[in-house]
Amino acid sequence: MSVEFRKELFANERDDNLNEIGKGTQRQDALGHVTGRSPYFDDHLFEGLLQIRCVRSPHHHARIRSVDYSQAEKMPGVVRVIRPEDVPNNFNTLLSLLNFGRDDEPLLSSKKVSYKGEPVLAIVAGSDRQARDAVAAVRVDWEVLPHVLDVEEAMKPNAPVVNDVYPNNTFDYHDKYDHQKLRYGDVETAFAQADKIVEGRYQMSPIEQAPVETNGAIAAPETNDRFVCYTSTQALFFSLGTSAKLLNVSSNRLHFIGGTVGGGFGGKVDSLVEPVAILACMLTGKPCRFVWDREEEMQVGAPRGGERWYLKDGVMNDGRIIARQFTGYFDSGAYTRLSSYAIIKGTAHLPGPYHIPNVKSDVFCVFTNRTPATAMRGFGVTGVDFAIESQMDKIAHEVGMNPVEFRILNAYRDGDMKAHRREAKNCALIECAQVAAEKANWPIRDEFKQASSMVGGGGERAQIPHTVTDEDGKIGERRAGRTGGGQTRTIAPTTPAPAPAAHTPPPPSAPPPAAPPAAAEQPAYAHPAAAPAYQPAATQAPPPVAPAVTPAPPPAPAAPAPASDSGRPSARPVNRPGYSRFASNSGFRRR
Amino acid sequence: MSIHKGRGFATINYPIGMNLGGDPSQALVHSNPDGKFGVALSSIDLGQGMKQVTRQIAAETLGVPVEDVYVDTADSDTGPHCMGSFASRGTHRVGNAVIQAAKEARAVMLEAAAEELEVNAADLETDGKGNIFVRGAPSRSISTGEACGAAQFKHGKTVSGRGIFLIPMSDVDPETGEMTPVSCYAHAALVVDIEVDDETGEVDVKEMNSAYEVGRALNPRMVEQQLVGGAWMGMSHALWETTEPYYPERSHGPTDFNQYLMPGPGDIATHNVAILERPAPDGPYGGKGPGEMCANPVLPAVANAVFNAVGVRIDELPITPEKILRGIKANGGAQPQGQR
Numbered sequence: 001m002s003v004e005f006r007k008e009l010f011a012n013e014r015d016d017n018l019n020e021i022g023k024g025t026q027r028q029d030a031l032g033h034v035t036g037r038s039p040y041f042d043d044h045l046f047e048g049l050l051q052i053r054c055v056r057s058p059h060h061h062a063r064i065r066s067v068d069y070s071q072a073e074k075m076p077g078v079v080r081v082i083r084p085e086d087v088p089n090n091f092n093t094l095l096s097l098l099n100f101g102r103d104d105e106p107l108l109s110s111k112k113v114s115y116k117g118e119p120v121l122a123i124v125a126g127s128d129r130q131a132r133d134a135v136a137a138v139r140v141d142w143e144v145l146p147h148v149l150d151v152e153e154a155m156k157p158n159a160p161v162v163n164d165v166y167p168n169n170t171f172d173y174h175d176k177y178d179h180q181k182l183r184y185g186d187v188e189t190a191f192a193q194a195d196k197i198v199e200g201r202y203q204m205s206p207i208e209q210a211p212v213e214t215n216g217a218i219a220a221p222e223t224n225d226r227f228v229c230y231t232s233t234q235a236l237f238f239s240l241g242t243s244a245k246l247l248n249v250s251s252n253r254l255h256f257i258g259g260t261v262g263g264g265f266g267g268k269v270d271s272l273v274e275p276v277a278i279l280a281c282m283l284t285g286k287p288c289r290f291v292w293d294r295e296e297e298m299q300v301g302a303p304r305g306g307e308r309w310y311l312k313d314g315v316m317n318d319g320r321i322i323a324r325q326f327t328g329y330f331d332s333g334a335y336t337r338l339s340s341y342a343i344i345k346g347t348a349h350l351p352g353p354y355h356i357p358n359v360k361s362d363v364f365c366v367f368t369n370r371t372p373a374t375a376m377r378g379f380g381v382t383g384v385d386f387a388i389e390s391q392m393d394k395i396a397h398e399v400g401m402n403p404v405e406f407r408i409l410n411a412y413r414d415g416d417m418k419a420h421r422r423e424a425k426n427c428a429l430i431e432c433a434q435v436a437a438e439k440a441n442w443p444i445r446d447e448f449k450q451a452s453s454m455v456g457g458g459g460e461r462a463q464i465p466h467t468v469t470d471e472d473g474k475i476g477e478r479r480a481g482r483t484g485g486g487q488t489r490t491i492a493p494t495t496p497a498p499a500p501a502a503h504t505p506p507p508p509s510a511p512p513p514a515a516p517p518a519a520a521e522q523p524a525y526a527h528p529a530a531a532p533a534y535q536p537a538a539t540q541a542p543p544p545v546a547p548a549v550t551p552a553p554p555p556a557p558a559a560p561a562p563a564s565d566s567g568r569p570s571a572r573p574v575n576r577p578g579y580s581r582f583a584s585n586s587g588f589r590r591r
Numbered sequence: 592m593s594i595h596k597g598r599g600f601a602t603i604n605y606p607i608g609m610n611l612g613g614d615p616s617q618a619l620v621h622s623n624p625d626g627k628f629g630v631a632l633s634s635i636d637l638g639q640g641m642k643q644v645t646r647q648i649a650a651e652t653l654g655v656p657v658e659d660v661y662v663d664t665a666d667s668d669t670g671p672h673c674m675g676s677f678a679s680r681g682t683h684r685v686g687n688a689v690i691q692a693a694k695e696a697r698a699v700m701l702e703a704a705a706e707e708l709e710v711n712a713a714d715l716e717t718d719g720k721g722n723i724f725v726r727g728a729p730s731r732s733i734s735t736g737e738a739c740g741a742a743q744f745k746h747g748k749t750v751s752g753r754g755i756f757l758i759p760m761s762d763v764d765p766e767t768g769e770m771t772p773v774s775c776y777a778h779a780a781l782v783v784d785i786e787v788d789d790e791t792g793e794v795d796v797k798e799m800n801s802a803y804e805v806g807r808a809l810n811p812r813m814v815e816q817q818l819v820g821g822a823w824m825g826m827s828h829a830l831w832e833t834t835e836p837y838y839p840e841r842s843h844g845p846t847d848f849n850q851y852l853m854p855g856p857g858d859i860a861t862h863n864v865a866i867l868e869r870p871a872p873d874g875p876y877g878g879k880g881p882g883e884m885c886a887n888p889v890l891p892a893v894a895n896a897v898f899n900a901v902g903v904r905i906d907e908l909p910i911t912p913e914k915i916l917r918g919i920k921a922n923g924g925a926q927p928q929g930q931r
Contacts, residue, residue, distance in 0.1 A: 427604075
């Protein structure tokens with residue numbers, strides 16, 4: 001086990017003579033942690049603290065005919081049975097705080113359940129044992145419904161509807177499509193020109209965040225008509241805002257205290273325990289504690305969701321990748337939570353840290369009858385990185401290249417245009433590959449040792465290519481059994497360029513691959529996009545003052561115009577009608 | 592039956608923060624009359640070191656020793672709004688907010704010092720040890736404590752500052768996916784060496800050699816903690832963990848740590864890390880965020896090493912002994928791909 005700093009790399013971009021930055025100073029909380037004295041939420045105990053447990057669905061999908069809690073109510077220690085109708089505003093989606101997506105999930109369900117473990121009642125009792133006994137005495141009359149667990153099955157016309165808010169079993173993107181698109185260049189033409197096509201299917205199963213401390217909260221009345229909530233949350237104001245919305249209470253009547261958390265890894269953003277604990281406190285006037293047990297944490301608490309990716313690459317014999325296509329399915333489970341956003345983030349990540357001149361992607365947020373998925377370390381990226389890098393190894397094997405040299409050949413460099421149409425800057429992939437190989441004594445040839453992220457990018461590699469777009473996958477068409485009905489059209493590039501875009505080899509240290517003649521004849525020149533001066537598309541919006549900002553009606557430009565009049569990628573209209581739920585009150589700024 | 596050595600490689604980059612809603616975070620900084628500072632945040636310390644990294648950033652910006660600063664996190668009555676601790680955003684977003692707040696407080700402190708020393712505030716510097724002095728004339732100095740005391744008792748000024756970091760929201764083009772997703776990227780490359788037992792299908796991770804580019808290691812010990820721990824999590828994701836072993840079937844779901852498989856101390860691999868620093872232009876002192884990306888290269892590197900060892904491609908995680916044995920059987924035996 002060793003750690004070293006490679007200070008010689010990028011030394012001229014760094015001031016290494018600072019007073020506190022760069023020093024391994026002991027943490028201010030280290031003493032408390034190592035002596036076991038740091039206070040966590042569960043260290044705030046109260047006299048007469050009540051305990052909460054939930055009645056949960058044993059079925060993947062079922063209608064609730066009736067709920068009989070008459071026996072449970074009479075059991076020893078039971079103080080209160082909380083029903084769905086006791087929740088003041090029993091419908092939410094997490095990202096509604098940021099105006100993204102529609103409310104689709106109740107805190108307690110009254111009509112139907114869409115995953116095994118979905119809560120329908122919460123029971124407040126004097127002890128955990130009493131609460132559990134009362135839960136066992138509740139009788140629910142379930143009408144079991146057909147369920148669907150596979151993402152691709154869920155998208156078929158005859159699959160059961162998981163989530164009534166999204167009857168197509170897919171999240172609606174931009175009020176237009178059942179998926180998020182990425183279109184850059186023309187993959188089909190490039191596939192036809194490629195020497196080899198390499199395809200793969202990759203699957204990541206759900207993974208538990210596995211914090212030592214499970215999700216939990218303790219709520220107590222304060223004397224000033226407020227409620228204090230000690231919580232394990234990873235996002236204090238997310239949980240506060242979500243609780244205020246569900247409980248229909250002013251946000252400043254809630255006093256949230258968190259701060260030291262026993263591990264999160266993404267599993268403590270969903271804000272499911274805080275509103276239940278506070279509601280119980282409101283209804284009983286007593287301090288109340290709601291903490292998941294380990295089984296709830298693992299099987300009811302949201303995991304890193306399953307992801308399925310299909311990749312197709314067009315590769316030249318010299319190892320250059322000229323086209324890459326993705327189809328991705330995020331298994332969101334029964335409700336949206338955060339998967340809808342992870343797909344946006346994942347889409348921007350494609351095609352990985354490589355310069356590939358033709359990229360196409362369709363990614364779906366799919367509803368299935370399983371525990372909703374949520375964030376986990378690397379959310380939106382870890383799964384597709386597994387797919388990309390497994391695929392990269394296959395391609396290197398196919399073309400007979402050293403996998404390290406193959407990465408360096410295709411790596412993105414400063415000044416390259418990325419598939420989401422922004423210039424790459426501050427790159428360091430090549431240097432990481434070189435150093436890791438050196439540490440492992442994995443030999444690479446001199447020209448690859450001498451390659452640099454700062455050399456060989458930009459120029460032709462900064463050009464946005466002719467792009468083929470389509471209108472496939474409009475909301476509802478797929479589930480209605482209609483696909484492929486969209487029109488195809490081409491968005492012109494910002495300047496004349498060979499179509500499809502050729503992969504421009506990075507000079508001078510990489511081996512000289514036999515570039516297609518069109519590209520070889522193209523002289524290197526400084527393209528305006530190498531230093532794009534992004535101007536705000538509209539007047540810069542003021543910073544949002546509160547989480548719940550009502551988006552201004554988006555401007556309604558005419559049909560999207562090709563960006564033929566400017567070298568700037570953002571010069572054409574970006575605020576288009578039809579996706580008001582995503583950040584429509586914003587401009588761009590130079591990045 | 593035998594043990595086969597395998598070596599796998601992967602490179603990744605990682606976006607820092609999220610673009611949804613502008614991804615804002617705020618910070619408040621203020622001083623006691625003796626020049627000891629407090630930073631109030633509502634950000635969460637998950638164990639990653641949020642308190643300490645913001646403490647060092649505040650001290651560096653204020654120009655005072657680190658022991659003159661303490662950070663309080665996560666009380667909604669005192670800490671201003673923060674989106675939360677996720678998406679590798681803490682160091683970058685909160686760190687920038689702390690810099691802005693600390694700059695404002697520092698300006699008040701230097702104004703007070705200037706008045707006391709009867710010089711222009713623009714001519715003052717801090718030595719990071721608790722002193723403010725006139726540039727070029729170090730003997731003309733005042734302690735940060737005296738300056739803060741003078742501000743509050745003589746000049747009626749609050750030595751405090753407010754900070755926010757906000758990235759203007761980026762629209763996403765429905766047709767092309769054009770967007771400005773984040774502001775900077777971290778990088779990594781990793782080589783893993785494993786052994787595969789072709790009789791049991793078990794994988795033994797022997798060693799990892801890696802390079803991680805983190806912008807700036809603001810606290811190298813905490814970076815080490817993230818990278819080493821995170822890479823082990825990547826190992827665990829690659830070879831052990833899932834809540835649904837027969838996904839998409841829901842059967843056999845683990846309900847405790849006896850059933851939910853993770854590596855034990857004996858399974859942990861040696862990891863030799865190289866840290867590279869290419870400062871992010873908009874990062875706090877160039878810092879990016881090593882928190883999430885450290886696990887990502889390990890998953891595919893292990894899968895690629897399994898292929899190198901026995902010639903089996905496992906494209907479904909986790910890579911269990913069962914999957915490896917089925918692959919070996921389908922190939923008619925282990926097919927080592929040659930030493931790398």
